[in-house]
Amino acid sequence: MKITGAKLLRILLERQGIRTIAGIPGGAILPFYDALHQSRIRHILTRHEQGAGFIAQGMARVTGKAAVCLATSGPGATNLLTAIADARLDSVPLVAITGQVSQALIGTDAFQEVDTYGLTLPVTKHNFLVRDPAELLEIVPLAFQLAESGRPGPVAVDVPKDVQNATIDVRDWPEPGGPTPAPACPDALIDELAHRLIAAQRPVLYLGGGVIASGATDLAQALAHRLSAPVVCTLMALGAVPPDDSLFMGMLGMHAAKGTNFLLEEADLLLAIGARFDDRATGKVAEFCPKATIAHIDIDAAEIGKIKPAFHGLVGDAADILRRLLDRLPQQRRPAWRARATELRRTHPLHAPPCADQPLHPVNLCRHLGEILEPDTVLTTDVGQHQMWIAQAYPVRRPRTLLTSGGLGTMGFGLPAAIGAALALRARRSPDDGGSPAEGPALPVRRSLDEGGSPAEGLALPVRRSLDEGGSPAEGLALSPAEGLAEPGPRVVCVSGDGSILMNIQELATLADLGLNVAVLVFNNAQLGLVRQQQELFYGRRYEAAHFASVPDFAALARAFGLRGLRLNPNRDPLGELSAALAAPGPCVIDIPIHELANVYPMVPPGAPNRQMIAEPELASTHA
């Protein structure tokens, strides 16, 4: 079969089970767009390439499978970079495909030429510059394999225009690429860890995003209860343990509940699982868990001992190691330690004024969302105060239901990520031919049409199917916007701030195209709240560039995009109005005025040890 490189790339993506790609066309990628014209792959046209990158991230974070974003050369590629770097830091599987000027023009400063290979090198797990269409046969499956294997991450594939246009005779199709199993951790190391855990008096489990990536959340909960060990989670691990679990201590670190950080001061053994000792979690590293020896389970060997020496490091898949560890551990009681954890949790609750007095206090808002949203609702955030309030006060009940930019902390993440999540959830409801990428050299027509596709990977989200399940798979492709409106999918909520939302506000147009069931909640204090908070606490209240001189009417802005928009009135049952707005189907933007001086408490000053927490009452007395 003689085909162009562009068509070859398209077929290879179809064979990977890719059904949805987000992107923006441009000169250097037009041959590929032409090849997409007759494809079953549905293209989501965004309004900025960063939006495309985060839509792909939203799909990947919900499904655990690599998703694809697409951009042209030059500014298209540079606009993708932030989303790629974000995926790198949060270990999200992503395949970013960019057009490049023809090879004859590379290095000549041609129109829209930029060194995409060089730019993506430090922010990807691996990157490729394709020099010949035949290389696609190896590179595309390899890109997916690398993105999904071991510690997941982004892979960039830069495809010059002449490679897309060149023809190639393809006889043998490669197997689609998928995750390869991690090497097994030796038994002896697991034996030793089991002995250490049994001998410990005050063990604590410290869970990171790797627990969710590995599908090991049930096993981590079982381990906690087998050991009677309290559990702390990083931001990326929220959802790994139900918030009402008797051993759950919430998020650790800079914005942890006081009792959580105090508990870590007392621990004598800290078992880190899929966590990387980020500075926002550890505070001053030298004083993190001062009494504890550290054991560390991670699939990435370079994480063991990177920040803090671990006496015991186990490299491997968390689910596999925890399963084998549980086989070796008898039930441990530790009543005194459990009681201590309960006491610390009880004596240091999250501070919030009564809901009746201040219904729109951010903590009360987050708690209200926890009451009205279904347990499997996917909630995305942007970055700033609202993100930390959600982390503190919103009960994340299932893995992969809180999507947030943890490592890179990218404002503008929330809206496009919510769109991507909604696309993935809607696809999950639609008919699926059940194909899996490992099936063999199937022809493209047999590939799964469902981006949530392959049978799956221990996701906790229930696979909900529509009643018309009998429909033929072919009907599922290329939903028109009108069809999108007819089946908006489950409610997805993006909690944002008035600073963050404006960083990718243009994607409201993409949301209007798709009619997805995304609700954007703007916690509006007319400022960069976390910047203002830090200037208040650590820079002598010298406010600089923290307040916005003008703030748009977000409800009117939503209507300008063709979406429902409203602003809550603090004096007229705002929480009731919020509930009603979320219950009505379809996309919407809800502007929520919050108190302009509300701060996130407690807070550990950057660089300080975690035991030094600034709490609201202390602040009041300090400034009295």
Place this chain on the structure above:
Amino acid sequence: MLEPTSSPPPSIVTLADQCNVIRDKPSASPTTAAVIELRVRNHPGTMAHVTGLFARRGFNLEAIVCVPVADGATSCMLLLVADEPRLEQVERQLAKLYDVLTIRHRQDLTREFFTRLGPSAQSPTAV
């Protein structure tokens, strides 16, 4: 800075054909160096992945030699690095690179191996 000011090593040395040696910066303590041998896939970009890793992680890279092996599908890279506690972390990060196939210590090689490849090995060429 306490780096020696007299007779600094040359910053860039280009050798014939298949061998490139680039001195990054002089070592502050010339006695503690280690030599790491990498077997890597031989294609454009591999060198950038390896050197870029050292730059962005703040590791010290004093010298690097790269030569193709056998049919040219792979190359052998010799890295002169500071023998410091972080060396193990350096090796683990290198091992994560897709193009790096194997890593091993070359106890038989010292700094002397690299300095022999310096400008005295051939006469300077006019540019």
